[in-house]
Amino acid sequence: MEASGIRGIDAALDVGRACCRNGSSLVPEPQAEGVQSPVPVLSTEADQVSVVIDVGRMPIRVNSTHPGFLGILRDRYTGFVSASGEPAIEFKVEIVEPLTDDPDADVEVAYSGRRWNILRGDFRAEWEPATRRGWIRQTASPYAIDSVLRIVHSLVLAKQGGFLLHSASAIRNGKAFLFMGVSGAGKTTISSLAPANVALLTDEISYVRPQNEQYIAFGTPFTGELAKVGVNVSAPIAAAYLLCKGPENRIDPVERGEAARALLANTLFFANDQELVQAVFDSALHFVEKVPVSKLTFVPDARVWEFIA
Amino acid sequence: MSSLYIARSPRVAARALDGEMMIMSGRDSTLFTLNETATILWQSADGVTPLERIVEERICGEFEVYPDEALHDAEVLARELAEYGILVVSQEPILQSTFPIGDSR
Numbered sequence: 208m209e210a211s212g213i214r215g216i217d218a219a220l221d222v223g224r225a226c227c228r229n230g231s232s233l234v235p236e237p238q239a240e241g242v243q244s245p246v247p248v249l250s251t252e253a254d255q256v257s258v259v260i261d262v263g264r265m266p267i268r269v270n271s272t273h274p275g276f277l278g279i280l281r282d283r284y285t286g287f288v289s290a291s292g293e294p295a296i297e298f299k300v301e302i303v304e305p306l307t308d309d310p311d312a313d314v315e316v317a318y319s320g321r322r323w324n325i326l327r328g329d330f331r332a333e334w335e336p337a338t339r340r341g342w343i344r345q346t347a348s349p350y351a352i353d354s355v356l357r358i359v360h361s362l363v364l365a366k367q368g369g370f371l372l373h374s375a376s377a378i379r380n381g382k383a384f385l386f387m388g389v390s391g392a393g394k395t396t397i398s399s400l401a402p403a404n405v406a407l408l409t410d411e412i413s414y415v416r417p418q419n420e421q422y423i424a425f426g427t428p429f430t431g432e433l434a435k436v437g438v439n440v441s442a443p444i445a446a447a448y449l450l451c452k453g454p455e456n457r458i459d460p461v462e463r464g465e466a467a468r469a470l471l472a473n474t475l476f477f478a479n480d481q482e483l484v485q486a487v488f489d490s491a492l493h494f495v496e497k498v499p500v501s502k503l504t505f506v507p508d509a510r511v512w513e514f515i516a
Numbered sequence: 517m518s519s520l521y522i523a524r525s526p527r528v529a530a531r532a533l534d535g536e537m538m539i540m541s542g543r544d545s546t547l548f549t550l551n552e553t554a555t556i557l558w559q560s561a562d563g564v565t566p567l568e569r570i571v572e573e574r575i576c577g578e579f580e581v582y583p584d585e586a587l588h589d590a591e592v593l594a595r596e597l598a599e600y601g602i603l604v605v606s607q608e609p610i611l612q613s614t615f616p617i618g619d620s621r
Contacts, residue, residue, distance in 0.1 A: 464536040464549065471540070471547055481527055481542035488529035488540045495533075 261289035261439070262360060263369075263414045263425040268294035269352065273302045276347050283349040286439045287428045296334070296359065299342045300352065305329055316358055316477040323478075325358055327351070334359060357412065357429060358477050365476065365483040368490045369416030373473040374447075375431075376413040376424045377515075378406040383424035383442040384515055385413055386503070387473045388450035393505065395432040397450065400509045409437040412475065415444065415494070422498055447494075448503035456511050459502045466500035467492050522570075522594050523563030523610040528602050530558070543601050553579070554593060561603055563610035567594060 257270045258280045266289050271277055281288055305328070312328040323341075325332040330351035334341030341359075345351035361371045374387040375394040386397050398410035408414075408424055411431030416423055422444045426437035449461060449469050461469075470491045476483070505511035524530070527542040537555040539548045550558055553575060560570040571587045579586070597603035604610055 463534050464538065467533055467538060468547060468549070476545065479544070484540060484542045484545055485529040488538075489531070492531055492533055492538070 258284070259289040259294055260284045260287050260356065260428075262287055262356065262427055263364075263416060264441075265296070265360065265363060266294045267356065267359070268297045269300055270297065271300040271302065273300070273347065276300065276302055279347070279349050280352070283353070284428045284436070286426075286436055294339075296339050296341070296363075298332070298334070298340075298355070301342065301344045302347045303344045305346055314354065314358070314477055316362075316479070318478065318480055323359075323362060325355060325477075327354065330355065353429065357475065360414070361475055361477060362483065364414075364416060365478075365486045365490070367416055368486070368493070369414075369422075370487055370490055371429075371475040372413040372415055372470070373411070373475060374413045375410045376408040376437075376444075377401055378408060378424070378438075378440060378442045379404060379512075379515060381442055382445035383408065384445060385415075385424065385447040386450050387447060387469060389473075392450040393452050393507065394450060396452070396507045397505065397511060398435075400507070400512060402509065402512050405512070406438045406440055407435065408440070410435065417490075417493075420497075422494060444498050447498055447500045449500065451502060451504045452507060453504035454506065455504065456506055456514055457504050458514055459504070461500050461502050463495045463500070466495040470495060470500070519566040519568055519607070520591060520594065521563055521565070521606050521609050522557065522561040522567055522598075523604045523606075524558060524561045525602050525604055530602075539602050541601055546600070548600065548602060553590075554597070557590060557594060557597070558603070563604070567591065 256272060256277070257268050258277050259266045259268045260280065269277070269280060314325065314327040316323065316325050321335055321337060323334045323336070325334070329348065330343055330345035332341060332343040332355050343352060343355055357371060364370055372385065372387065374385045375398045376383055376385045377398070386394055388394055395410050398407055401407055408426040409429060412427050412429035414425040414427045416425070423441050424444050425441040426439045428436045430436060448458070471488070474487060474491060476487050503514070528539050529542065530537065530539040532538070537550040537558055539550065539558070540546070541548070556574045556578070557570065560574050567590055568587060571590045572583060575581065575586050575590065576583050594603055594605050598605040
């Protein structure tokens, strides 16, 4: 009998900050000098004070009285701004000075009093699932709301059997493929090598949700080094790959235990919450039972895409 | 030596996948993979069966190992798993109702 029965202990979920810090301008756009209507028209007014950001077919309306900030959001989420009249969630954003001197502090996500409380150095937010409403106090930066959106999506997805995954993803021939890996594994490289008939969903954060006995990958605006917003489309996931750069292009099988560990290690999840941890754990194991996961070793040139079809 | 009792923590998510027991801590989301003997302890940890009997019936019957040595190793392992919050160890039988209840929705 072995002295210790624990074979491996790995930090499994990314509980740290998952906010990318590139790809968006910090400088507010000049405010448009619109003509004031003597009688406010509700629809026009709504357009002026809100933006609906639709990721994974879950529209989130962001209301703000800061028109420069809404302009930033329209630019930042190009392709994901929706005209949806009935959002799934609504946030009121108040632009404030930095809350602390440490914008790099870890994000804290906790459920209390029927609300999710989300706190980081550059923002504070509350969201009540029952009313589908919340507020955000943040600086006039897209990074803060980008983090709030990722956290809220991760919480909602956990309840739906889905997850956000630290991976690139793309659609080819109507099938979606995921490319998992830590920084440096090749997510950006394989994304930048994608041929013209590939729709890139993301080079950084994949959006995965079960639907009709399949797992569907959706495009996301959450970018990595490529700083290129994904295409807002979706498709059933045909395969997931653990990325590794090497001397030749090859695909090797992966045992499901290893696949589950890799998936959990790359899952973005922020809440210290027993119920949701259970849900994410179950989802990851179910995913590796449904979707083939392999190791993709690749030479960083375009020929690797000959293996992906 | 007094009897020890072990129980699975309710604050973890656990499942066997292709024979591997995978356990995720609800406390800090750490993922554990148990080997064969640890899996036997985990599966037998009902809170009311003494560890001595688990070792005698489930481990000594399965592996060629001296009972005293196996019990010592099992106690070390059980306490190690308890430190990680995935097992509860007590010198009294452990009832599920004695576990603390957390904030839930």
